[in-house]
Amino acid sequence: MPELPEVETVRKTLKKLVVKKTIENITVYWPKIIKNPVEVEQFIDALKGETILDVGRRGKFLILYTDHFAMVSHLRMEGKYGLFPKDEPFDKHTHVIFHFTDETELRYRDVRKFGTMHLYKKGEEFLKPPLLELGPEPFSEDFTKEYLAEKLRKTNRKVKPTLLDQKVFVGLGNIYVDEALFRSGIHPERLASSLNENEISILHREIVATLSEAVKKGGSTIRSYVNSQGEIGMFQLELYAYGRKGEECKRCGTPLEKTTVGGRGTHYCPNCQRL
Template identity: 90%
Template sequence: MPELPEVETVRKTLKKLVLHKTIESISVFWPKIIKNPVEVEQFTDALKGETILDVGRRGKFLILYTNQFAMVSHLRMEGKYGLHSKEEPFDKHTHVIFHFTDGTELRYRDVRKFGTMHLYKKGEEFLKPPLIELGPEPFSKEFTEEYLAEKLKKTNRKIKPALLDQKLFVGLGNIYVDEALFRSGIHPERIASTLNKNEISILHREIVATLSEAVKKGGSTIRSYVNSQGEIGMFQLELYAYGRKGEECKRCGTPLEKTTVGGRGTHYCPSCQKL
């Protein structure tokens, strides 16, 4: 699933591709993707004639802004946007097409059909699900060491599932939790409330640093992720832990191990991240 760095990269590339394009019509081939409004016709009718004015992001959600509306989109496991000419053929995995007046099309393709789209009047998008349920952005002034310490001290969950909770703060998924915990020297099964002040300070620093570096590299190309122009991210070359089971730790040389924490495959170094 794309995490904050990948979604931020999609946002930047989408903004270059679709800004100021006007929607002529919309084709929806898999109605279940449209979560709000309930009636697909209301979704398509509302956006006819609207011009895309900006592309935003909140956590792992993209937000396409038009004259009157905000469309909140989650890519889930396999969702991808791509700009095409109307003459180009599309396959059975293309589920929503935004037809523009200039003859181009923004196509949403999703092999697993897990993606979602919510349409709200501008200004309402942050007052209703799914965005109202999210915690602060990791790059925001609200996400301080003190905030992280307060939240972690209140939970007896293991640290990895706690950090995956988007209500705590947004943007981290399986890849970057493993990376931030490795860089912090914290075992993924450590109980969150047992972390001391110094450990939380280091963890806060490494969460921000890991995500910042990943954004600069365009995200990680793990499995099938590419950005909206078909370009791959390069941060996977910088990974210390994720996907490196059995390989030598870049810090100490110990073979990395993989376990399951909170139902998620988890990579760590048994020497650098002692429980």
């Protein structure tokens, strides 16, 4: 699933591609993607004639802003946006097409069909699900060491599931949790409440640093992820832990191991991250 760095890369690309384009019509081939409003025709009618003014992001969600509306979009496992000429053929996995007046189309393709779109009047998008329940952004002033410490100390969960919880703070998924924990020297099965002040300080620093570096690299290309122009991210070349089971640790040479924590495949170094 694309995480914050990948979604931020898509946001930047989409902003270059679709801002100032006016929606002439919308074709929805898989109605279940549209979560709000319930009636797909209402979704289509609301956006007809609207011009895209900006593309934002909140956590792993994209937000397309038009004259009067905010469309909140989650890519889930395999969702992708791309801009195409209207005459270019599309395959069976293209489920939503935004037809623009300049004869181009923004197409949403999703092999797994897990993606979602919510449409709200501008100003209401943060007052209702799915954005309402999200924690702070990791790059915001609200995400402090003190905030992280408070959340970790008040839970009985292991540290990895806690960091994956988007209600605690947003943006971390399986890849970057493994990376931040490796860089912090913290075993993913440690109880979150067992971390001391120094460990929390290091973890906070490495969460921000890992995500910042990944954003600069355009995210990681894992499985089939590409951004909306077909470009791949390069941060996978920098990964210390994720996807490297059996390979030597870049720090100590110990073979990396993989286990399951909170139902998620988890990579770690048994030497650098002792339980």
